[in-house]
Amino acid sequence: MFLQAVGHGMEPSFLGEVMGVARDFFKLPLEEKQKYSNLVNGNEVRIEGYGNDMVVSEKQILDWCDRLYIIVEPENRRIYSLWPTQPPSFRDILSEYTVRCRKIANLFLQNLAKLLDLHEDYFVNMFDENALTYARLNYYPNCPKPDHVFGMKPHTDASVITIVFIDDNVSGLQLQKDGVWYNIPILPNALLVNVGDVMEIMSNGFFKSPIHRVVTNAEKERLSLVMFYTMNPEKEIEPLSELVDEKRPRRYRKTTTNDYIAQLFETFARGTLAIDTVKI
Numbered sequence: 289m290f291l292q293a294v295g296h297g298m299e300p301s302f303l304g305e306v307m308g309v310a311r312d313f314f315k316l317p318l319e320e321k322q323k324y325s326n327l328v329n330g331n332e333v334r335i336e337g338y339g340n341d342m343v344v345s346e347k348q349i350l351d352w353c354d355r356l357y358i359i360v361e362p363e364n365r366r367i368y369s370l371w372p373t374q375p376p377s378f379r380d381i382l383s384e385y386t387v388r389c390r391k392i393a394n395l396f397l398q399n400l401a402k403l404l405d406l407h408e409d410y411f412v413n414m415f416d417e418n419a420l421t422y423a424r425l426n427y428y429p430n431c432p433k434p435d436h437v438f439g440m441k442p443h444t445d446a447s448v449i450t451i452v453f454i455d456d457n458v459s460g461l462q463l464q465k466d467g468v469w470y471n472i473p474i475l476p477n478a479l480l481v482n483v484g485d486v487m488e489i490m491s492n493g494f495f496k497s498p499i500h501r502v503v504t505n506a507e508k509e510r511l512s513l514v515m516f517y518t519m520n521p522e523k524e525i526e527p528l529s530e531l532v533d534e535k536r537p538r539r540y541r542k543t544t545t546n547d548y549i550a551q552l553f554e555t556f557a558r559g560t561l562a563i564d565t566v567k568i
């Protein structure tokens with residue numbers, strides 16, 4: 289499930305500021321950005337920080353994309369040493385965006401619960417004080433050979449839900465439906481909201497986590513800011529008992545967010561899908 293939210297209450301001027309600080313960050317000299325590197329001891333890749341994909345094989349084709357990945361919620365899990373100090377307003381603006389996006393996330397979660405005939409706060413209440421929200425800032429430079437490389441390879445998100453904010457003058461995000469790729473049109477100031485794998489698992493396949501990818505563009509660079517809403521990393525994830533019965537047996541194995549995210553990074557680098565590893 290993928291939708292474009294327009295009446296989300298964030299003013300275009302505020303969204304402009306958000307995209308502005310993201311753009312200013314990526315324009316910094318490489319040495320400055322590398323202060324936030326996702327490499328530990330020069331080789332081991334952690335999720336958080338600035339960099340590119342984890343490399344698992346020599347044949348792997350890296351995505352044409354730079355990214356900065358940071359935990360934004362809960363506040364006590366923020367690693368401020370990985371939060372840019374340039375541009376100076378980066379932290380304040382991302383913090384405000386985090387608060388405002390949470391409202392949209394909760395509204396979406398409430399609507400998903402209602403569609404499943406569950407209490408509207410069913411999903412909202414599953415996010416405890418250790419549930420993590422990751423922000424990922426993606427920067428896709430223009431690419432001289434757009435036919436040779438993706439901005440981001442086909443994947444699904446390991447989140448419960450995801451909110452994507454795309455720079456409003458460059459398309460490039462595509463969605464797979466029945467084996468065909470469709471362009472997601474640009475709607476200025478819209479936020480894209482989609483279901484991630486954890487929601488697919490919990491809903492026992494009622495909601496599908498859409499396969500999507502980003503194509504590169506020869507002329508234009510592109511930016512996006514993605515918020516991934518995940519549960520407490522230790523919490524067990526499985527189809528809700530309310531949604532499993534004889535007619536609709538359980539379709540996914542039990543996992544945890546921790547294990548699943550590790551699985552996602554591995555499968556993403558290999559070009560396969562994490563969700564296939566938990567299907568029964």
Ligand SMILES: O=C(O)CCC(=O)C(=O)O
Binds near residue numbers: 452
């Ligand atoms: O850049 C985009 O439009 C989407 C990026 C994305 O799918 C992701 O970061 O998971």
Ligand SMILES: [Fe+2]
Binds near residue numbers: 445500
């Ligand atoms: Fe994604």
